[in-house]
Amino acid sequence: MEAETRSLGRILASGVIVLVLFLQAIAALGLTPGPIEKTPFLWPFLDYPMYSTPHYEGDAIPRYRVVGTTADGREMQIDPETLGADFWIFRNAFLFPFRFRADRGELEPGVELFERRHGVTLVEVRLEDRPIVLSRSGSSQGPVELVGTARRAPDGDSWEWEVP
Amino acid sequence: MKSPARAWRGYWFTPAPLLDLAVARIAIVGFELYWICRPSFHAALLQRTTLPDALYDPLPILHLLVSPVGWSFRPESALLELVLTVAIVAGALALVGLFTNAALVLFTLGCAFLQSFLYSFGDYHHPEAVLIIGLGLLALSPSGGSLSLDDLRRRLRGAREAGRFVDFDLKRAESTFAGWPLKLTGWVFVLIYASAAYFKLRHAGLDWVNGYTLRYPMLEDALRWDVPLGRWFADHHLLMVGLSWMSLVFEATFVLAMVVPVTRWVLVPLGAAFHLGIYFTMRATFQGYVAAYSVFVPWRDGLERLAGRFGRPVDPPRVLYDAACPLCIGSVTFLRYWDWLERVELRPLQDAAATDEDLDPAALRREMHVRFPDGTIETGFFALRRLMRELPPLWPVRPLLYLPGAAALGPRVYDAIARRRRRRCDGETCSLHGPTRGGERS
Numbered sequence: 001m002e003a004e005t006r007s008l009g010r011i012l013a014s015g016v017i018v019l020v021l022f023l024q025a026i027a028a029l030g031l032t033p034g035p036i037e038k039t040p041f042l043w044p045f046l047d048y049p050m051y052s053t054p055h056y057e058g059d060a061i062p063r064y065r066v067v068g069t070t071a072d073g074r075e076m077q078i079d080p081e082t083l084g085a086d087f088w089i090f091r092n093a094f095l096f097p098f099r100f101r102a103d104r105g106e107l108e109p110g111v112e113l114f115e116r117r118h119g120v121t122l123v124e125v126r127l128e129d130r131p132i133v134l135s136r137s138g139s140s141q142g143p144v145e146l147v148g149t150a151r152r153a154p155d156g157d158s159w160e161w162e163v164p
Numbered sequence: 165m166k167s168p169a170r171a172w173r174g175y176w177f178t179p180a181p182l183l184d185l186a187v188a189r190i191a192i193v194g195f196e197l198y199w200i201c202r203p204s205f206h207a208a209l210l211q212r213t214t215l216p217d218a219l220y221d222p223l224p225i226l227h228l229l230v231s232p233v234g235w236s237f238r239p240e241s242a243l244l245e246l247v248l249t250v251a252i253v254a255g256a257l258a259l260v261g262l263f264t265n266a267a268l269v270l271f272t273l274g275c276a277f278l279q280s281f282l283y284s285f286g287d288y289h290h291p292e293a294v295l296i297i298g299l300g301l302l303a304l305s306p307s308g309g310s311l312s313l314d315d316l317r318r319r320l321r322g323a324r325e326a327g328r329f330v331d332f333d334l335k336r337a338e339s340t341f342a343g344w345p346l347k348l349t350g351w352v353f354v355l356i357y358a359s360a361a362y363f364k365l366r367h368a369g370l371d372w373v374n375g376y377t378l379r380y381p382m383l384e385d386a387l388r389w390d391v392p393l394g395r396w397f398a399d400h401h402l403l404m405v406g407l408s409w410m411s412l413v414f415e416a417t418f419v420l421a422m423v424v425p426v427t428r429w430v431l432v433p434l435g436a437a438f439h440l441g442i443y444f445t446m447r448a449t450f451q452g453y454v455a456a457y458s459v460f461v462p463w464r465d466g467l468e469r470l471a472g473r474f475g476r477p478v479d480p481p482r483v484l485y486d487a488a489c490p491l492c493i494g495s496v497t498f499l500r501y502w503d504w505l506e507r508v509e510l511r512p513l514q515d516a517a518a519t520d521e522d523l524d525p526a527a528l529r530r531e532m533h534v535r536f537p538d539g540t541i542e543t544g545f546f547a548l549r550r551l552m553r554e555l556p557p558l559w560p561v562r563p564l565l566y567l568p569g570a571a572a573l574g575p576r577v578y579d580a581i582a583r584r585r586r587r588r589c590d591g592e593t594c595s596l597h598g599p600t601r602g603g604e605r606s
Contacts, residue, residue: 006340009341013305020348021348021355041224044276044292054377056374088287132387
């Protein structure tokens with residue numbers, strides 16, 4: 001009886017071993033189905049591609065600054081603290097929409113969160129970059145540049161993008 | 165040549181020390197429990213409940229976990245608080261090993277639920293994944309078979325049923341199911357590191373070790389989280405070239421930890437330094453990996469070595485206990501449970517050879533006596549307190565027995581318990597101090 005139980009246990013454990021190795025292996029190679037960029041299909045089985053993009057001398061590390069303009073013309077800085085969220089939520093809502101066209105829909109919920117928190121209406125959001133440039137001997141401040149501007153469309157529900 | 169089935173069984177199901185599995189349980193559960201108990205974890209959960217629905221993009225596992233109440237159900241703060249509370253209680257039980265497997269199942273599900281909720285707003289991170297997998301494997305294994313209240317209760321019950329103290333050595337306990345969760349977690353680590361090395365080489369080739377590739381994210385994170393040490397490292401190009409090579413070689417060769425176990429002595433400390441290093445320079449929170457590295461350490465063998473070096477004294481403290489008293493048998497079972505270094509000798513006072521002539525037999529039956537190597541004899545509470553010096557696992561609670569008032573209160577508590585204990589007298593049960601069923605006194 002005990003031998004049978006042990007044998008059954010071994011079969012079940014073997015199933016778990018094969019399943020876990022299979023899931024982790026396909027995840028590790030980035031072969032999981034579905035949109036893995038933001039919602040990893042097999043979490044907690046993941047791929048680990050972070051920090052893999054190559055960089056070279058002269059590459060600029062972006063340091064963003066987001067400025068919102070209210071309906072009455074005031075300028076307000078938007079950052080994780082003023083948004084009342086962590087950096088990652090802030091990044092998704094205010095940085096990615098300027099960098100990736102596919103993420104432009106993320107701006108409105110972020111703006112809504114900011115507006116609700118501060119009791120204002122934003123009519124424009126501007127993203128500036130004050131990059132740090134890598135060199136062999138260290139790093140230095142790069143030129144400030146305007147990454148883009150999003151203006152609330154006259155219908156009030158959508159945004160018009162001006163990204164060079 | 166072995167058949168594949170036999171080789172499979174031989175690899176995964178060779179009897180392995182339960183102690184090693186238990187230490188992994190304590191390390192992984194302990195870290196995860198600390199992780200979810202942090203105020204910032206609680207704050208992050210609540211903060212996400214305030215985010216607009218448009219940002220909510222649940223992970224598939226969260227869909228599955230909430231499916232009983234609706235596939236797209238979005239948990240609110242009350243439910244999250246409830247799950248967090250249940251997870252903390254389950255984690256505490258799993259840590260001390262009480263109802264271990266049930267507690268581990270609850271803890272794993274609770275942590276997976278909470279963590280996947282945090283990652284259901286368009287962003288996710290990697291540090292917790294291996295811990296969640298490891299927890300799930302521990303839940304399916306006999307991880308409460310050692311260093312647990314479950315195991316202690318089982319041994320106390322065994323002694324009670326046997327009617328005598330059954331000597332044991334915690335280090336010797338093995339199970340055919342104790343090795344596979346540790347090995348499997350080890351292989352998950354191998355695949356994780358292989359994935360990291362694969363993507364680095366696929367995306368950057370050997371440019372990944374040009375120094376700039378590592379300096380970029382290090383400086384980016386150091387600036388974002390304001391970490392001066394990270395800024396310092398990122399500004400030293402040659403140092404970063406060296407660290408790049410080290411990271412890549414470490415990730416690509418970690419498989420050696422599983423196929424040539426002796427390499428663990430290099431790879432595991434290197435990995436621990438690597439993950440602690442990226443925390444202190446980039447605030448990337450991979451400290452949990454260090455806890456999960458417990459699966460690579462041969463704890464039993466280490467303890468055997470320690471026992472060989474610091475334990476098994478020639479003239480150990482000798483505990484004289486009443487073998488006719490179930491409570492005394494339970495007490496020495498408890499003492500033996502923590503005697504990892506084999507520093508204490510346990511002798512029944514009924515053993516004529518063990519009974520020292522200079523001790524009063526009636527006194528011996530009344531309370532525990534311990535003869536220490538210097539010839540002194542301590543009894544009751546004071547014997548126990550001094551004996552704890554020989555039992556390193558109990559050191560954390562030892563200072564409590566030296567608190568002001570402990571010397572007055574301790575003996576009273578000891579006496580109160582000792583007075584209520586009962587003795588078996590030739591097959592019957594009789595009280596040590598009070599009248600027995602037959603009106604006799606023992």
